[in-house]
Amino acid sequence: MNTVIRHVRVIDGKGAVFEDQNVLFNQEGIQKITSEEVTADQEIDGNGKSLLPGLIDCHVHLGCGVLGETVPEEEQGLAMVLQMKECIRHGITTVRSMGTADDSDIKVRNLINSGYLKGCRILASGRGISITGGHGWSMNYECDTPAETRKAARKAIQAGADVLKMFATGGMGTKGSIPNAPQLSEEQMRVVCEEAERRGLLTAAHCTGLEGAKRAIRAGVRSIEHIQMDRETAQMMKERGSYYCPTIVTRYNIIHSTEPEYEFMRKKASPQDLERKKKAIELCLEYGVPICAGTDSIGSVCNNGLTRMGESLLTELGIYHEFGMSNMQVIESATSVAAQMLQIEDETGALEEGKCADMILVEGKPDYNLDDLKELVMTVRAGEILYCRE
């Protein structure tokens, strides 16, 4: 079935805006973007609205059990289905799952890819890779030598991972873990990158401290998560072509949380962290390091964890703007730049003929007022309308 969205403002995700377009799409993809009239089986009025590529959250933890709880697989599955719904309801059509307590994100991805389940496109890591007792150890392959690490990378690949998630430093979410302390060695991360490269897979490193980040960048890791940057790391990332995934909303939530269960994280954080994150955004803009949007949303069965999946991406994007990115740069960080980082730019991340129809329709002009992204009218995923405002 063909659908056309008529007289809509198209924000292509790559910096261009086209007024008064007719966008024809179906499950095969975006068929036509034109100012000429086209007919279709279904017509949607796009007057006063903007059409954008579906948003991408490059750092989520699907399911639950990230903070060390043991969770039965059926609860994991239920949590993920609810989280998918929340993502779609907030305009997110792609997520990169960055560590789960088991490989259930890979199983849910397979269900979505085979059409049994409707939801976001998932790029899944399954279990992560860390040192023994390292950050997130309860959900990781634990390894201490390059040979053990290569084996872990191969195990993750065997399980079906799209991305090999490494823990270069300690962090907030594991009790007893020291955020700035380096963990995996450069050599360990290098063997993971070698294994990933052989299969055309993605790599990512959790890096809270700078020493661990430098190891990860030198080892060739594609995306560097969380770090508070200095000039040297910004320069290294630019030279190596690494991407920065900021996840600022989670640090904000930790600092402002009041629940006793997050007390252990609150103690490791400080309000100055947000100033440091602002500096990191400014350095990326200055050095030309690409920023891909990510939240570090951590799930729970009913999606009421520390950083809720879905809505948190819109908060994260608002912070980027507050920290100096233009509205269009912010939109690109969650569309075309994120798609490039994920190596799926041929499929999604931009509104172009031939691309998969992953799109969102919003009221207003988010390139003028980013808050208009919250005025979601419709989410289209692979040509199917999965959310439509009442």
Ligand SMILES: [Zn+2]
């Ligand atoms: Zn994370």
